[in-house]
Amino acid sequence: MIPYTAFFFNGFFTLIMALKLDDVRRVAHLARIAVDDAEAEAALVQLTRVFGLIEQMQAVDVAGIEPMSHAQDMVLRLRPDVVTEGDQRALFQAVAPEIEGGLYLVPKVIE
Amino acid sequence: MSNHTLKELSAQLAAGACSSVELAQDLLNKINKLNKDLGCFITVDEQRTLAQAGAADAQRAAGRASLLTGVPIAHKDIFCTRGWLTTCGSRMLANFVAPYDAHVVERCNAAGMVTLGKTNMDEFAMGSSNETSYFGPVRNPWQHAAVPGGSSGGSAAAVAARLVPAATGTDTGGSIRQPAALTGICGLKPTYGLVSRYGMIAFASSLDQAGPMARSAEDLALLLNVMAGHDARDSTSLQRPAEDYGRDLARPVAGLRIGLPKEFFSSGLAPDVQRAVESAITEYKKLGATIVEVSLPNMELSVPVYYVLAPAEASSNLSRFDGVRYGHRASEYSDLLEMYKRSRAEGFGDEVKRRILIGTYVLSHGYYDAYYIRAQKLRRVIAQDFTAAFSKCDVIMGPTTPTTAFKLGEKSADPVQMYLSDIYTIAVNLAGLPGLSIPCGFDGGGLPVGLQIIGNYFDEARMLNVAHQYQLTTDWHQRKPPGIS
Numbered sequence A: 001m002i003p004y005t006a007f008f009f010n011g012f013f014t015l016i017m018a019l020k021l022d023d024v025r026r027v028a029h030l031a032r033i034a035v036d037d038a039e040a041e042a043a044l045v046q047l048t049r050v051f052g053l054i055e056q057m058q059a060v061d062v063a064g065i066e067p068m069s070h071a072q073d074m075v076l077r078l079r080p081d082v083v084t085e086g087d088q089r090a091l092f093q094a095v096a097p098e099i100e101g102g103l104y105l106v107p108k109v110i111e
Numbered sequence B: 001m002s003n004h005t006l007k008e009l010s011a012q013l014a015a016g017a018c019s020s021v022e023l024a025q026d027l028l029n030k031i032n033k034l035n036k037d038l039g040c041f042i043t044v045d046e047q048r049t050l051a052q053a054g055a056a057d058a059q060r061a062a063g064r065a066s067l068l069t070g071v072p073i074a075h076k077d078i079f080c081t082r083g084w085l086t087t088c089g090s091r092m093l094a095n096f097v098a099p100y101d102a103h104v105v106e107r108c109n110a111a112g113m114v115t116l117g118k119t120n121m122d123e124f125a126m127g128s129s130n131e132t133s134y135f136g137p138v139r140n141p142w143q144h145a146a147v148p149g150g151s152s153g154g155s156a157a158a159v160a161a162r163l164v165p166a167a168t169g170t171d172t173g174g175s176i177r178q179p180a181a182l183t184g185i186c187g188l189k190p191t192y193g194l195v196s197r198y199g200m201i202a203f204a205s206s207l208d209q210a211g212p213m214a215r216s217a218e219d220l221a222l223l224l225n226v227m228a229g230h231d232a233r234d235s236t237s238l239q240r241p242a243e244d245y246g247r248d249l250a251r252p253v254a255g256l257r258i259g260l261p262k263e264f265f266s267s268g269l270a271p272d273v274q275r276a277v278e279s280a281i282t283e284y285k286k287l288g289a290t291i292v293e294v295s296l297p298n299m300e301l302s303v304p305v306y307y308v309l310a311p312a313e314a315s316s317n318l319s320r321f322d323g324v325r326y327g328h329r330a331s332e333y334s335d336l337l338e339m340y341k342r343s344r345a346e347g348f349g350d351e352v353k354r355r356i357l358i359g360t361y362v363l364s365h366g367y368y369d370a371y372y373i374r375a376q377k378l379r380r381v382i383a384q385d386f387t388a389a390f391s392k393c394d395v396i397m398g399p400t401t402p403t404t405a406f407k408l409g410e411k412s413a414d415p416v417q418m419y420l421s422d423i424y425t426i427a428v429n430l431a432g433l434p435g436l437s438i439p440c441g442f443d444g445g446g447l448p449v450g451l452q453i454i455g456n457y458f459d460e461a462r463m464l465n466v467a468h469q470y471q472l473t474t475d476w477h478q479r480k481p482p483g484i485s
Helices: A021-030 A037-059 A089-093 B006-015 B020-038 B046-061 B103-110 B153-160 B177-183 B217-227 B271-286 B299-320 B336-347 B350-363 B368-390 B415-420 B426-431 B460-473
Strands: A004-009 A012-017 B041-043 B072-076 B114-119 B166-171 B186-189 B209-214 B257-261 B290-294 B395-399 B435-442 B448-455
Touching: A021 A037, A021 B350, A037 B299, A037 B350, A037 B368, A037 B415, B006 B020, B006 B217, B020 B046, B020 B072, B020 B114, B020 B153, B041 B153, B046 B114, B072 B103, B072 B153, B103 B114, B103 B217, B114 B153, B153 B166, B153 B177, B153 B209, B166 B177, B166 B186, B166 B217, B177 B186, B177 B435, B177 B448, B186 B217, B186 B460, B209 B217, B217 B435, B217 B460, B257 B271, B257 B368, B271 B290, B271 B395, B271 B435, B271 B448, B271 B460, B299 B350, B299 B368, B299 B415, B299 B426, B350 B368, B368 B395, B368 B426, B395 B460, B435 B460, B448 B460
Parallel strands: B072 B114, B072 B166, B257 B290, B257 B395
Antiparallel strands: A004 A012, B041 B114, B166 B209, B186 B209, B186 B435, B395 B448, B435 B448
16 A cells, blocks of 8 residues: 555645655665665655655546557567677676676675 | 867868867867866867877878768767766766767767767766766856756766867756756757667666757757667667758748747746747747747646656666676675675765665555556656647747756755756656757856757757757857857
8 A cells, every 4th residue: 555645735736655764775675775874864855855746746637548658659679589799798898897707706696 | 270160160171271180189178278177078088089080080081071070079978989988977887998889979980070078977867967977066167156957067068168069968858958058058859769879878768868969050950960860779769761950951930830838938937037038939930930829738747757757767777787797896795785785875876876766666566556657647648738739839949947057056955956957858858859959048147048949759850940040140059158269
């Protein structure tokens, strides 16, 4: 369920969602961004303002309207399943933080 | 020699009045002198630039020069440029040397244009003031205490300060038009899909569109001819026959129907901006255009809709920055998860993190329909408003921005205030329409005002014609910031 509380603001019927500190921490975890307590609290203040703006959307009736994802409503093209690029591994790995033997190195994930 | 438009430079190079190397060196000297104050460029690479200019001169000597051979251009640092540092204004990519060229860069190179440098920008194009750049702010050449706008702030300020005759920009919610307006130059955001996004670091893929920034509508046309074109590597690139966007420049505008949306002239619009835009409309009436009142009743919703859709797409696009394949990796971490989290926490600035968090939230379980799907539905409503308006007029005009350039620091504490500075430009991106901004006057403090011209889909040639005819009878686009020669 969406935690809404309704009130009137500037003559518009607006729904403000009460964002909590735990929401910020949860979303930061999903987004893989480390936040400490001070950062989470600062983010809460700013995000609450932004969602105050976003909530204006809830005042409009959208029944029967199809979502629009692309301006031209185009269909994604398919391309032939053929090799188009040569081997550029060395070139592309030149910008990697850590590689060895053509492999990207990351901390051990399986003990 | 360097203080000329693309069209003039092209003629001078063809006449042998100067070489491309001389021209590039002259501009590099200027950049060297002014960039410390203005912060327009993140990267300048004299050797590469002069080598490219030398190659252009050799092409000309061999009789293989085309219209823009040897003419300099700066690229917004969002475009991958092979061998050049390509930072996107972020610590995340502070050491990223692009291994390939963006399609736009390829096209400019193929036209013989010389890369003069990589311009400063809001981090990952998220900002309207250029203050979110990891590499420091850009200052407005008209008044150094003011912002140049964003996110293509470095490109705009560089063109305004005559450090380069033209630059590339990208526009997701106004990032070409708003800085063009705030710095007194011309900028065009083409119809979505006209210019390939290949090699352009993605922010919000269904809205991002590259376009030219220059000093005249004529120059925008020359550049759009170079930049636009189908590219199979961008799945949203449109397959259309090539056009000459300058073909209608000379056409008179008598009989043109200009739509004025009443929502563009409502509360929040600074009186000086309103006055300058109304004078421009009067000028068009003198040229024989007629005025039609139109309405974009849902325009106000464009900002909230945008701040759902753009962050949602950004949160997905920016998930690629994980400290594994490229970009910043934290120095301390205990496991893979912590490596991701710390690398991203250190690599991204506050505004980028904010938008990733908003995007992640609106896409998360339980909120997707209430936010993301609702925003997509409203996107269609906003696009339909434009369709209705264009049934009554040929172009829509209004202010590009509600105010002239604001001061550095003035809006950086409150993201919502910053977001609202794009109120007149965002709806155009949501609808996928082309829009351009040209200078049309100044406020009482001497800061430039931009006139926005919005066209129907694929009407770029018409819009450039409309802009050019105005520039034939006015000289706002030729005004220079104080102290700039």
